[in-house]
Amino acid sequence: xxxxxxxxxxxxxxxxxxxxxxxxxxxxxxxxxxxxxxxxxxxxxxxxxxxxxxxxxxxxxxxxxxxxxxxxxxxxxxxxxxxxxxxxxxxxxxxxxxxxxxxxxxxxxxxxxxxxxxxxxxxxxxxxxxxxxxxxxxxxxxxxxxxxxxxxxxxxxxxxxxxxxxxxxxxxxxxxxxxxxxxxxxxxxxxxxxxxxxxxxxxxxxxxxxxxxxxxxxxxxxxxxxxxxxxxxxxxxxxxxxxxxxxxxxxxxxxxxxxxxxxxxxxxxxxxxxxxxxxxxxxxxxxxxxxxxxxxxxxxxxxxxxxxxxxxxxxxxxxxxxxxxxxxxxxxxxxxxxxxxxxxxxxxxxxxxxxxxxxxxxxxxxxxxxxxxxxxxxxxxxxxxxxxxxxxxxxxxxxxxxxxxxxxxxxxxxxxxxxxxxxxxxxxxxxxxxxxxxxxxxxxxxxxxxxxxxxxxxxxxxxxxxxxxxxxxxxxxxxxxxxxxxxxxxxxxxxxxxxxxxxxxxxxxxxxxxxxxxxxxxxxxxxxxxxxxxxxxxxxxxxxxxxxxxxxxxxxxxxxxxxxxxxxxxxxxxxxxxxxxxxxxxxxxxxxxxxxxxxxxxxxxxxxxxxxxxxxxxxxxxxxxxxxxxxxxxxxxxxxxxxxxxxxxxxxxxxxxxxxxx
Numbered sequence: 001x002x003x004x005x006x007x008x009x010x011x012x013x014x015x016x017x018x019x020x021x022x023x024x025x026x027x028x029x030x031x032x033x034x035x036x037x038x039x040x041x042x043x044x045x046x047x048x049x050x051x052x053x054x055x056x057x058x059x060x061x062x063x064x065x066x067x068x069x070x071x072x073x074x075x076x077x078x079x080x081x082x083x084x085x086x087x088x089x090x091x092x093x094x095x096x097x098x099x100x101x102x103x104x105x106x107x108x109x110x111x112x113x114x115x116x117x118x119x120x121x122x123x124x125x126x127x128x129x130x131x132x133x134x135x136x137x138x139x140x141x142x143x144x145x146x147x148x149x150x151x152x153x154x155x156x157x158x159x160x161x162x163x164x165x166x167x168x169x170x171x172x173x174x175x176x177x178x179x180x181x182x183x184x185x186x187x188x189x190x191x192x193x194x195x196x197x198x199x200x201x202x203x204x205x206x207x208x209x210x211x212x213x214x215x216x217x218x219x220x221x222x223x224x225x226x227x228x229x230x231x232x233x234x235x236x237x238x239x240x241x242x243x244x245x246x247x248x249x250x251x252x253x254x255x256x257x258x259x260x261x262x263x264x265x266x267x268x269x270x271x272x273x274x275x276x277x278x279x280x281x282x283x284x285x286x287x288x289x290x291x292x293x294x295x296x297x298x299x300x301x302x303x304x305x306x307x308x309x310x311x312x313x314x315x316x317x318x319x320x321x322x323x324x325x326x327x328x329x330x331x332x333x334x335x336x337x338x339x340x341x342x343x344x345x346x347x348x349x350x351x352x353x354x355x356x357x358x359x360x361x362x363x364x365x366x367x368x369x370x371x372x373x374x375x376x377x378x379x380x381x382x383x384x385x386x387x388x389x390x391x392x393x394x395x396x397x398x399x400x401x402x403x404x405x406x407x408x409x410x411x412x413x414x415x416x417x418x419x420x421x422x423x424x425x426x427x428x429x430x431x432x433x434x435x436x437x438x439x440x441x442x443x444x445x446x447x448x449x450x451x452x453x454x455x456x457x458x459x460x461x462x463x464x465x466x467x468x469x470x471x472x473x474x475x476x477x478x479x480x481x482x483x484x485x486x487x488x489x490x491x492x493x494x495x496x497x498x499x500x501x502x503x504x505x506x507x508x509x510x511x512x513x514x515x516x517x518x519x520x521x522x523x524x525x526x527x528x529x530x531x532x533x534x535x536x537x538x539x540x541x542x543x544x545x546x547x548x549x550x551x552x553x554x555x556x557x558x559x560x561x562x563x564x565x566x567x568x569x570x571x572x573x574x575x576x577x578x579x580x581x582x583x584x585x586x587x588x589x590x591x592x593x594x595x596x597x598x599x600x601x602x603x604x605x606x607x608x609x610x611x612x613x614x615x616x617x618x619x620x621x622x623x624x625x626x627x628x629x630x631x632x633x634x635x636x637x638x639x640x641x642x643x644x645x646x647x648x649x650x651x652x653x654x655x656x657x658x659x660x661x662x
């Protein structure tokens with residue numbers, strides 16, 4: 001278990017923890033929450049041994065293996081898959097020792113050590129490490145081809161995914177994850193959530209994603225008033241317990257106030273009377289001993305609302321046969337190249353629609369939103385803008401577009417130059433920019449404060465169409481909740497990309513998937529989407545569009561597919577023929593799969609036999625040197641053959657799944 005005993009921690013002159021006592025049990029999955037700057041990351045530093053407590057002790061078993069996500073990723077030429085596997089440090093050490101011994105002249109002692117290392121490698125699951133690494137990276141959104149690319153070829157966000165893969169690859173008893181969902185899309189978050197549910201060790205996770213916390217953790221530890229407060233259950237359970245505690249605390253304070261008033265009244269009335277002097281003295285002592293109850297404060301609540309939208313046209317916008325993508329100028333000859341990301345787009349946006357865009361990173365969600373916003377011109381087709389359309393656009397990197405050397409007031413005055421300064425100050429005050437903060441440079445502001453300013457600028461403009469691309473990045477739990485509430489009450493039209501499922505559930509009523517260069521409506525909610533992901537995509541490295549029953553759910557000018565006029569009897573006949581066709585396609589693949597599985601079983605039995613021989617110490621005697629060499633040669637051959645067979649099995653399984661989803 002992890003035990004904090006009277007732990008205090010200062011960072012500079014700021015106290016973060018004061019005389020903290022808390023116990024965390026082995027196997028707990030703990031969500032660590034608290035306001036920005038409360039000390040969550042510093043607490044991780046204590047657990048990693050990078051920081052030391054100013055007082056008290058933190059104790060957990062010395063034999064525990066610790067894993068966490070590195071914050072830096074060097075631009076190496078090493079392949080992504082090999083880098084992920086490097087997370088298993090013990091395995092890599094064993095492999096290095098084996099390579100060293102195999103490069104040395106053969107001796108009896110050398111042979112014994114090689115045998116022992118092979119046994120240790122088997123215990124470390126060395127023979128499945130390649131497939132385990134591939135499954136991890138597939139779940140985190142990498143394709144099989146990307147796994148062979150050098151780390152230097154990936155952007156910062158994808159390198160952070162590789163660091164996360166390293167942490168998950170490391171066999172550990174204690175896993176520390178600090179905002180692991182920040183660089184993930186919704187598909188990868190759902191996969192990670194399922195992986196962490198199966199994690200057998202103790203998990204401590206910092207996250208501002210309440211749905212993710214609800215799905216993973218069974219304990220919440222809150223940093224509040226420089227104390228660690230432990231709550232059993234997930235985040236929703238914590239909220240209920242916290243609310244109940246606040247009600248009880250308020251009741252206790254009111255009761256104490258009545259008692260204090262009664263005692264003070266008695267003392268003031270009777271302390272001068274001799275007959276009541278003794279009772280008055282005892283009341284005064286009771287007053288002196290009465291502990292001052294501090295109010296149990298809620299986190300500083302922040303809320304805002306979108307102003308009433310301007311009158312909107314209907315439809316707001318129509319895209320006809322649009323191809324969305326980028327035009328790139330070749331610097332050598334000034335020729336223009338077109339890169340299509342999403343094509344054949346036909347849909348319109350109507351008043352009051354609330355659409356969530358789903359799809360993996362890179363599928364084209366941001367490209368589509370930029371095209372709707374007018375930041376990108378269509379490569380083909382026509383975008384028809386309704387007269388009176390007013391767009392509020394929060395881009396994925398909106399925070400970076402702010403002028404960091406200017407103040408919140410400067411930013412707002414730039415878009416409202418004729419409005420009185422006091423009115424602008426009042427408006428910014430409602431977004432928690434009070435006093436001198438409103439005229440200060442935003443450079444030292446936190447990411448959450450800058451994102452809040454970006455939202456304030458959008459709200460001021462009274463848009464009738466909101467386009468939000470990952471608006472919750474940088475936002476803490478309280479601000480996310482405020483945004484969710486404001487969007488739920490927004491009276492205009494909304495299109496949003498977000499990996500925050502709580503926000504999507506509360507603010508949207510239909511979903512569109514962007515995948516394989518196309519738009520497709522999704523007939524279901526986020527739970528249905530999660531089920532679909534695990535049936536069709538996650539762990540397989542492919543992206544397959546879901547089967548959709550209600551094509552007319554996509555807000556479109558012309559349907560994606562023509563409405564069928566086939567009657568029910570003919571449809572049944574067609575369905576039967578389709579099933580027969582699929583069965584005929586599956587049969588030879590299933591036969592090949594069966595043969596491969598039989599070969600794998602045979603090789604596994606032979607590997608077990610070899611491991612039994614290598615565990616017999618007598619085989620390392622000088623008289624059996626030739627036999628040992630033969631056994632080790634067989635082991636190497638069987639291992640390579642197994643790897644090839646497993647690759648072949650994965651290939652056939654993928655082909656079978658493609659037939660099943662066709």
